[in-house]
Amino acid sequence: xxxxxxxxxxxxxxxxxxxxxxxxxxxxxxxxxxxxxxxxxxxxxxxxxxxxxxxxxxxxxxxxxxxxxxxxxxxxxxxxxxxxxxxxxxxxxxxxxxxxxxxxxxxxxxxxxxxxxxxxxxxxxxxxxxxxxxxxxxxxxxxxxxxxxxxxxxxxxxxxxxxxxxxxxxxxxxxxxxxxxxxxxxxxxxxxxxxxxxxxxxxxxxxxxxxxxxxxxxxxxxxxxxxxxxxxxxxxxxxxxxxxxxxxxxxxxxxxxxxxxxxxxxxxxxxxxxxxxxxxxxxxxxxxxxxxxxxxxxxxxxxxxxxxxxxxxxxxxxxxxxxxxxxxxxxxxxxxxxxxxxxxxxxxxxxxxxxxxxxxxxxxxxxxxxxxxxxxxxxxxxxxxxxxxxxxxxxxxxxxxxxxxxxxxxxxxxxxxxxxxxxxxxxxxxxxxxxxxxxxxxxxxxxxxxxxxxxxxxxxxxxxxxxxxxxxxxxxxxxxxxxxxxxxxxxxxxxxxxxxxxxxx
DNA sequence: ATGTGC
Numbered sequence: 232x233x234x235x236x237x238x239x240x241x242x243x244x245x246x247x248x249x250x251x252x253x254x255x256x257x258x259x260x261x262x263x264x265x266x267x268x269x270x271x272x273x274x275x276x277x278x279x280x281x282x283x284x285x286x287x288x289x290x291x292x293x294x295x296x297x298x299x300x301x302x303x304x305x306x307x308x309x310x311x312x313x314x315x316x317x318x319x320x321x322x323x324x325x326x327x328x329x330x331x332x333x334x335x336x337x338x339x340x341x342x343x344x345x346x347x348x349x350x351x352x353x354x355x356x357x358x359x360x361x362x363x364x365x366x367x368x369x370x371x372x373x374x375x376x377x378x379x380x381x382x383x384x385x386x387x388x389x390x391x392x393x394x395x396x397x398x399x400x401x402x403x404x405x406x407x408x409x410x411x412x413x414x415x416x417x418x419x420x421x422x423x424x425x426x427x428x429x430x431x432x433x434x435x436x437x438x439x440x441x442x443x444x445x446x447x448x449x450x451x452x453x454x455x456x457x458x459x460x461x462x463x464x465x466x467x468x469x470x471x472x473x474x475x476x477x478x479x480x481x482x483x484x485x486x487x488x489x490x491x492x493x494x495x496x497x498x499x500x501x502x503x504x505x506x507x508x509x510x511x512x513x514x515x516x517x518x519x520x521x522x523x524x525x526x527x528x529x530x531x532x533x534x535x536x537x538x539x540x541x542x543x544x545x546x547x548x549x550x551x552x553x554x555x556x557x558x559x560x561x562x563x564x565x566x567x568x569x570x571x572x573x574x575x576x577x578x579x580x581x582x583x584x585x586x587x588x589x590x591x592x593x594x595x596x597x598x599x600x601x602x603x604x605x606x607x608x609x610x611x612x613x614x615x616x617x618x619x620x621x622x623x624x625x626x627x628x629x630x631x632x633x634x635x636x637x638x639x640x641x642x643x644x645x646x647x648x649x650x651x652x653x654x655x656x657x658x659x660x661x662x663x664x665x666x667x668x669x670x671x672x673x674x675x676x677x678x679x680x681x682x683x684x685x686x687x688x689x690x691x692x693x694x695x696x697x698x699x700x701x702x703x704x705x706x707x708x709x710x711x712x713x714x715x716x717x718x719x720x721x722x723x724x725x726x727x728x729x730x731x732x733x734x735x736x
Numbered sequence: 737a738t739g740t741g742c
Contacts, residue, residue: 310737333737334737334738335737335738338737371738371739371740372739373739430738430739439737439738440737440738440740441737441738441740442737443737476737477737478737478738479738479739481737481738482737482738483738485737486738569737
């Protein structure tokens with residue numbers, strides 16, 4: 232074995248090319264595993280100047296990190312652990328890290344299909360965007376669709392979309408087309424602080440701010456007719472995308488446990504290269520409490536997206552004068568971006584029983600892992616039992632939102648995802664410019680005028696600053712991100728959409 | 737992302 236691998240160096244970090252679009256930071260020093268970056272040359276150049284690679288390498292110091300820490304094609308610098316990072320840690324001798332989940336627990340995205348076509352909507356764009364904006368709460372702070380009392384919050388945290396079904400905000404079909412059927416059974420509301428619950432009670436059914444949005448889109452391209460058919464997607468069809476998370480409640484859960492872990496597991500913290508990676512050892516009280524609280528916040532976020540779905544259906548009913556059923560407004564799928572989940576994976580091992588990349592494995596064994604996906608989407612292929620029955624023969628839908636000027640993709644979980652990324656792919660386009668830089672570069676109203684006049688995209692937001700921060704130019708090229716995912720076989724292209732109306736905080 | 741900080 233005397234091949235000379237192609238290498239690159241970015242800011243003192245050496246990357247070795249494994250194959251097309253796969254780069255490795257070899258294991259060295261205190262690293263517990265290597266790290267891998269899945270990216271094209273163009274995407275690599277965009278993370279060369281920030282801390283993404285450093286943070287990815289730091290993540291390999293987490294105890295029990297299995298095979299390698301991976302960075303998806305849309306990766307960028309985050310809090311401690313990169314956004315776009317996937318880290319699988321052993322549930323027996325590993326750890327769980329709130330920083331590797333993210334502040335916005337179960338930030339995620341869902342797509343609702345309709346039977347409307349672009350022709351049905353043309354001329355109604357302004358009415359639709361105004362009505363959505365008036366009816367779907369958005370922006371910082373409180374005010375949701377449901378004003379939850381203490382019992383409501385408990386029920387939402389405990390039962391997720393089952394609560395929404397009982398209360399008439401969801402249909403049984405909605406649950407059948409959501410990841411985990413909209414309920415994480417490991418939720419333990421008693422481990423969510425009163426402060427977190429208080430922050431969440433008047434935010435049930437609200438978009439929030441930042442990159443969160445509701446967008447009406449049209450399907451412009453279908454790449455895989457067969458899978459698109461299974462997903463109920465056709466060219467020219469109107470769909471709705473909802474992107475938001477667990478608001479102040481999830482944020483507070485993250486804050487609470489980061490503090491508690493720093494206090495109680497200072498010894499582990501000392502061994503880690505970055506304090507923001509704070510982790511609770513597997514099996515510890517705090518690991519179990521954080522996991523239960525995080526799962527409860529996951530349920531909260533699903534209900535949040537469900538309440539917005541409910542309201543969106545009512546808006547469409549008024550604007551298009553037909554029942555949501557008649558309009559075919561079914562939930563296509565709902566994916567989580569920021570979570571850690573116990574999953575069993577078949578892990579490649581070497582002769583010593585150490586987890587190694589699948590191409591170096593002499594054997595495989597099943598291990599239970601906390602799969603941390605932070606700004607990464609589960610992308611299970613056909614056959615995995617966790618994929619809802621409706622899609623088990625096809626693979627799970629993966630929804631990748633691009634910027635408000637670029638549109639989005641629907642992918643299907645790829646056959647390679649289990650072997651390469653613990654069943655994961657990208658979650659979006661990924662920022663290339665900071666929020667502060669964006670506000671110096673763009674003016675909200677100008678961005679809105681250009682989108683409307685040049686691309687017939689109608690944007691309405693609470694704040695012009697938010698539009699500037701989210702201008703199309705602050706994002707990577709979503710086409711390039713998806714090209715890499717598709718080429719690696721971790722998430723395969725099914726369809727592409729383009730924006731019609733967008734509301735945001 | 738976030739009642740946008742210690």
